[in-house]
Amino acid sequence: MVTIEEHKDLKPLTTFGVKANARYFCSVTSLSELTALIHHPVYLNNSRFILGGGSNVLFTSDYHGLVILNALKGIAVSHETDDHIELEVMAGENWNSLVMYCVQQGWGGIENLSLIPGTVGAAPIQNIGAYGVEVKEVIKSVTGIDLQTGLPRTWLNHECAFQYRDSIFKRTLKENFFISSVTLTLTKKSHRINTSYGAINDVLKQQHITSPTIQQVSDAVVQIRRSKLPDPAVIGNAGSFFKNPIITPEQYEQLQRSFPGIPGYHSVNQEVKVPAGWLIEQCGWKGKRIGDVGVHAQQALVLVNYANGSGAEIFSLASQIISSVKEKFNIELTCEVNIK
Numbered sequence: 001m002v003t004i005e006e007h008k009d010l011k012p013l014t015t016f017g018v019k020a021n022a023r024y025f026c027s028v029t030s031l032s033e034l035t036a037l038i039h040h041p042v043y044l045n046n047s048r049f050i051l052g053g054g055s056n057v058l059f060t061s062d063y064h065g066l067v068i069l070n071a072l073k074g075i076a077v078s079h080e081t082d083d084h085i086e087l088e089v090m091a092g093e094n095w096n097s098l099v100m101y102c103v104q105q106g107w108g109g110i111e112n113l114s115l116i117p118g119t120v121g122a123a124p125i126q127n128i129g130a131y132g133v134e135v136k137e138v139i140k141s142v143t144g145i146d147l148q149t150g151l152p153r154t155w156l157n158h159e160c161a162f163q164y165r166d167s168i169f170k171r172t173l174k175e176n177f178f179i180s181s182v183t184l185t186l187t188k189k190s191h192r193i194n195t196s197y198g199a200i201n202d203v204l205k206q207q208h209i210t211s212p213t214i215q216q217v218s219d220a221v222v223q224i225r226r227s228k229l230p231d232p233a234v235i236g237n238a239g240s241f242f243k244n245p246i247i248t249p250e251q252y253e254q255l256q257r258s259f260p261g262i263p264g265y266h267s268v269n270q271e272v273k274v275p276a277g278w279l280i281e282q283c284g285w286k287g288k289r290i291g292d293v294g295v296h297a298q299q300a301l302v303l304v305n306y307a308n309g310s311g312a313e314i315f316s317l318a319s320q321i322i323s324s325v326k327e328k329f330n331i332e333l334t335c336e337v338n339i340k
Contacts, residue, residue, distance in 0.1 A: 002033050010059060015232035022062070035145075048068060058338070070179070072090040074090040088183045093120045117239060121179040124139055126166075140184065155168070200217065204216065229298075230298075236305030237302050244276045246273050279331060293306065
């Protein structure tokens with residue numbers, strides 16, 4: 001049995017908190033419900049959008065099709081050795097709650113990804129990352145339902161085409177694959193502690209910690225994120241709105257001649273990642289407010305909805321920022337947030 005609602009208010013289901021309604025809405029709590037849904041006339045006759053935690057989406061208007069909420073829950077140990085543990089985590093589980101649970105159990109690998117909003121199912125789509133770690137490093141496989149055939153399918157890590165904030169699920173499989181669970185391989189001992197991101201080291205030094213545990217790394221990340229990023233429960237936002245652009249070394253050298261202070265981080269394939277927040281700040285956008293929307297005063301990567309801003313107003317602001325960065329630096333920013 002599947003329940004489909006009509007004219008569903010989506011505002012409470014997204015962290016931007018903008019007004020938007022879905023013509024049809026269905027919350028999927030089991031695979032049997034999903035099977036019933038994909039044979040339902042409403043599903044067959046409408047456009048569809050899969051919603052997780054609502055922390056990486058901006059609705060610029062009402063959605064005139066079917067919004068499917070991935071509400072699958074559960075965490076199970078699928079394999080365990082003396083050194084490692086494999087967890088199969090259902091896609092509707094809250095990501096940060098999973099991180100906190102794993103850190104409490106002493107399982108390492110995702111502590112640097114503490115306090116990232118959203119669900120487990122969204123993590124591989126976006127290949128979420130922070131403070132020197134990407135989730136692709138611990139993903140063994142991603143399982144779900146092919147929405148074209150209705151058949152189950154498991155994608156091993158090397159098949160997921162993970163890239164910076166990108167994956168096969170964000171491109172060729174977008175809206176065509178419903179992720180039901182993600183299997184992670186975590187360490188039980190001999191953890192690979194990653195404090196390469198400068199701010200983590202600074203926090204640990206302030207606390208006189210020289211050999212941090214995964215709990216202490218997690219605590220440091222939480223402290224940093226809370227100091228820099230607004231709480232969506234207080235002010236509407238979706239975290240980082242833009243990706244950090246990746247340019248060639250030649251482009252970077254050329255920009256250095258005009259902007260000697262431009263930061264850049266060289267990757268293994270010789271490309272250079274430039275902080276989008278720095279570019280936006282240099283264009284004068286940091287802390288700027290236009291009506292009920294604006295750019296956060298502490299982090300220029302974050303666009304915010306102060307009260308009653310609309311999705312269209314936020315998107316207009318993003319477009320203006322993209323244009324000004326393009327004009328000043330000849331770099332095209334791309335949105336990390338899913339625009340609907």
